Amino acid sequence: MQASIYLESSKEHSVLQQHPWVFAGTIDKYEGKVQIGTTVRVFSSTKKLIGRAAYSPHSQIRARMWSWDPEEPIDHAFFKRKIAAAIQHRQTWVKDTNAIRLIFGEADGIPGLVVDQYGQTLVCQFLSAGADFWKDAIVDILANLTHCVSIYERSDAAVRQREGLESRVGSLFGPSPSQEVLVTENGIDYLVDPIHGHKTGFYIDQRDNRRLVMELSQNRRVLNTFCYTGGFSLAALKGGAHEVTSVDSSGEALDIAKKQMTLNSFDVSKGLWQDRDAFDALKDFRVANESFDLIVLDPPKFAPSAAHLTNAIKAYKEINRNAMQLVAKGGLVLTFSCSGAMDSELFEKTIFSASKEAASHLKNGDLKFRVLKRLTSGLDHPKLTCFPEGDYLKGLLLERV
Numbered sequence: 001m002q003a004s005i006y007l008e009s010s011k012e013h014s015v016l017q018q019h020p021w022v023f024a025g026t027i028d029k030y031e032g033k034v035q036i037g038t039t040v041r042v043f044s045s046t047k048k049l050i051g052r053a054a055y056s057p058h059s060q061i062r063a064r065m066w067s068w069d070p071e072e073p074i075d076h077a078f079f080k081r082k083i084a085a086a087i088q089h090r091q092t093w094v095k096d097t098n099a100i101r102l103i104f105g106e107a108d109g110i111p112g113l114v115v116d117q118y119g120q121t122l123v124c125q126f127l128s129a130g131a132d133f134w135k136d137a138i139v140d141i142l143a144n145l146t147h148c149v150s151i152y153e154r155s156d157a158a159v160r161q162r163e164g165l166e167s168r169v170g171s172l173f174g175p176s177p178s179q180e181v182l183v184t185e186n187g188i189d190y191l192v193d194p195i196h197g198h199k200t201g202f203y204i205d206q207r208d209n210r211r212l213v214m215e216l217s218q219n220r221r222v223l224n225t226f227c228y229t230g231g232f233s234l235a236a237l238k239g240g241a242h243e244v245t246s247v248d249s250s251g252e253a254l255d256i257a258k259k260q261m262t263l264n265s266f267d268v269s270k271g272l273w274q275d276r277d278a279f280d281a282l283k284d285f286r287v288a289n290e291s292f293d294l295i296v297l298d299p300p301k302f303a304p305s306a307a308h309l310t311n312a313i314k315a316y317k318e319i320n321r322n323a324m325q326l327v328a329k330g331g332l333v334l335t336f337s338c339s340g341a342m343d344s345e346l347f348e349k350t351i352f353s354a355s356k357e358a359a360s361h362l363k364n365g366d367l368k369f370r371v372l373k374r375l376t377s378g379l380d381h382p383k384l385t386c387f388p389e390g391d392y393l394k395g396l397l398l399e400r401v
């Protein structure tokens, strides 16, 4: 008999409205032997069975809903249906690439599971106790439903600790991927290192925005800060930028970026790579009176949780203020935040206030920006109306008028 949890009447409404996270404080009562990762039956405060969830004793998110159908068992067939539906969604909506987020956790009905596809290599992160518990079934289904040659695990994200899970990396199916896997996105070849790269190796979420940069870069002098392996830099060069300066503090990421220049037969003299702190670089460009026609700011998550927001806002303001002062009239700034704890309203408020500060720091105050576009992640990162936390990447395309 599966163990059960009963929700508390004053706190249950978000779960009843299909938010997948059941916080510890929402649970009124436990029944039976609850074990890490196993399935529990979830009852409302009126003792009605509402569905099933994965139990996670160490996390504040004590359970994650698998299903709101009281009749639906959680078994191999359940995961097969979810994974097949996720793959189908990508086949419908994602074109022009073989680097695809195949499964995006909660948004695909499998909380805690991330699967990125790089050609015939899949890279997985099992980030919740429930996803980890079903790992063997998930790997078996992925191997059967995709034509992959290898499945590699990168469950080394910090969130695993909160779930009481050890970090784990290694091969799950087929041979370990060769050092770097070749993918093609928007007609550009990129090298992805699933073993040593950040997260699963590549920031797939920025695909649409890289395409936008490609479309906007003709004859522009571009600055790409926090460039990682140069995703935006290569897009800018492909789009006809006459020079691209890229900054990142990871030497390994820059090494891959440089290899890709040759791989794509780009003119290496047009790509300048700086292995350094981007905050310092932005300040130094100001001191040197540099000016750029297009600037990308895609920093790491400054606010991993709400507790970090005050410092994060300061950091976002600093880089945006400096970038705004570096962009020429008629120039563009693409600015992003991937902090889930910062919603788009707060992000925009922060950017708008950075623009006021930037103007007040200039002697003649002649600095004004227009919002041309609001930016987000691609359609392989589905967003559910009942799960706003999944909408973590936001950005603005600004034009200096």
Ligand code: SAH
Binding pocket: 202, 203, 206, 226, 227, 228, 229, 230, 231, 232, 247, 248, 249, 250, 253, 276, 277, 278, 279, 298, 299, 300
């Ligand atoms: N725009 C990239 C992804 C950026 S991820 C893409 O499209 O692929 C964030 C990057 O910021 C990482 O590569 C990390 O190495 C870098 N980084 C983090 N802190 C930094 C700092 N203070 N200065 C420079 N780079 C930094």
